[in-house]
Amino acid sequence: MSWRSAFLLQARSDYDTREILNTQRVEYCHQLHYLQMASEKLAKGFLTPVASTEPPKMTHAAFVRCLQVIKGRPDIRRALNFSSTQTFSQFVDSLLPLAEQVQRLAPSYAGIRGPNPEYPWQAATHGAVTAPAEFDLPQFDSQSSQMNKLVRLVRDLLRVVS
Amino acid sequence: MTQTNGSHLGMKEIERQARLLARENRLAEPAITKVYWFPDEHEVRLVEVDTMVPPSGDGEVHPFYFRPSPQDDLPSPSGVALISPDEDRRAALPEGWGTWNDARELENEG
Numbered sequence: 001m002s003w004r005s006a007f008l009l010q011a012r013s014d015y016d017t018r019e020i021l022n023t024q025r026v027e028y029c030h031q032l033h034y035l036q037m038a039s040e041k042l043a044k045g046f047l048t049p050v051a052s053t054e055p056p057k058m059t060h061a062a063f064v065r066c067l068q069v070i071k072g073r074p075d076i077r078r079a080l081n082f083s084s085t086q087t088f089s090q091f092v093d094s095l096l097p098l099a100e101q102v103q104r105l106a107p108s109y110a111g112i113r114g115p116n117p118e119y120p121w122q123a124a125t126h127g128a129v130t131a132p133a134e135f136d137l138p139q140f141d142s143q144s145s146q147m148n149k150l151v152r153l154v155r156d157l158l159r160v161v162s
Numbered sequence: 163m164t165q166t167n168g169s170h171l172g173m174k175e176i177e178r179q180a181r182l183l184a185r186e187n188r189l190a191e192p193a194i195t196k197v198y199w200f201p202d203e204h205e206v207r208l209v210e211v212d213t214m215v216p217p218s219g220d221g222e223v224h225p226f227y228f229r230p231s232p233q234d235d236l237p238s239p240s241g242v243a244l245i246s247p248d249e250d251r252r253a254a255l256p257e258g259w260g261t262w263n264d265a266r267e268l269e270n271e272g
Contacts, residue, residue: 004227046226050239057222066226068215069242072187075231089190162229 003055004048005162011041012158018151022142029117029132032140036105036117039063039154045161046070063103067092070157079160080153095150101139102150172203179206179236184268187242196250198265206240207259217246222254 001009018034043062046069048055056062070076071092074085082088103109105116113124120131141147177199183206184197193214200207209223218224225241245253251262 043226046228047224049227049241050229057220057224061216061219062224065215065224065244068191068212068244069226072183072190072242073228074182074186075228075234075236078234085186085189 002048002050003052004045004050007041007045007048007056008158008161011038011045014038014041015155015158027133028137028140028142029135031142032102032105032137033117033132035151035154036102038158039099039102040106042066042154042157042161061103064096064100067096067099067153076157076160080156091149092153095146095153098140098146098150173201176201176203176206176238179238179240180208181268181271182235183208183240183242184210185271188270194244195247197268197270198262199268200255200259200265202259204238206236206238206242208240208242209255209265210242210244211247211250212244213247215244215246217249218253221249221252223249223256223259225256 014034015038018031018038021031021034040063043066044056046066047057047062071089072085077085077088080088082091104114105118107116107119109116111121114121115130115132115135115137117132117137120129122129180199184199187197187208187210188194191212191214194210194212196211198209198211200209207225209225223243223245225243227241228236228239230237230239241256251265255261
């Protein structure tokens with residue numbers, strides 16, 4: 001299996017796991033964790049040349065940059081059923097701030113001072129330690145229109161990329 | 163002779179696709195100020211200067227790669243990277259892409 005295929009296969013598995021968790025009564029942080037991992041591996045799949053025998057180098061900021069490149073792709077736009085370049089780019093642009101927040105959920109970004117879906121953190125202001133399982137991560141409201149659009153975009157990109 | 167003509171036609175076709183993608187990308191993102199094409203006979207290779215993106219952080223150009231899509235008039239594979247203005251002609255190019263001196267800037271045809 002190529003590195004590209006391996007990253008994309010794992011990204012699909014991460015996304016599918018997120019979907020399973022979405023139907024279970026488990027803490028929301030786990031869904032977010034799998035969404036962050038799926039989006040990161042999706043971007044790393046795109047970063048890997050088809051025939052490459054090396055894994056991709058870029059380890060951070062890949063998801064947002066990937067979306068910024070994708071919004072100018074006629075092949076992806078058609079595959080996702082958008083009628084015009086402008087419509088598709090506006091749609092992707094509207095999701096970039098949330099995509100950046102998802103990207104920053106990676107522990108390498110959040111560190112031990114910021115909310116993330118995987119590891120406990122200590123607030124810089126008051127010193128309280130919080131576990132992800134007891135925190136709502138309100139900026140990622142699962143009921144919000146933007147969150148649902150971003151999740152669907154990740155799902156659809158995983159469907160069309162190879 | 164045939165091979166020479168074939169290569170020539172191949173590069174012309176790659177350039178056509180490079181220009182098509184450059185147009186589409188500029189339409190999608192007006193903050194793209196320059197598009198560099200790195201000629202290759204088999205793959206479309208673009209580096210685009212975008213005032214909205216931050217530097218990569220490691221001084222390297224990181225293209226995203228796409229398979230051919232003949233139904234979208236893109237029969238060749240492509241690699242497209244966005245860089246910040248600070249990285250213009252400075253960031254290290256991917257292996258096999260040549261040097262910045264090999265780049266041809268594609269004018270805005272919009």
